[in-house]
Amino acid sequence: MQRYANLSGDSGVVAYAFTPESILVKFRGSERVYEYSHASAGRTNVARMKRLAESGRGLSTFISRHVADRYVR
Secondary structure, rough: EEEOOOOOOOOOOEEEEEOOOEEEEEEOOOOOOOOOOOHHHOEEEEEEHHHHHHHOOOHHHHHHHHHHHOOOO
């Protein structure tokens, strides 16, 4: 997994990784890794999450507002 840049300084996301059809996200204070896939969260949302992860800003907010518990595992 790649460390999340956290440019805002207060993100709940600490790391992420990509697969062709999903994004895996690790949150602060949890050992679990959440997978958001095209099937569970939608292709457009996963693409947006990948862009936000690479930019280092806005991923945690996007997840809480738009996909929340729509993870595969």
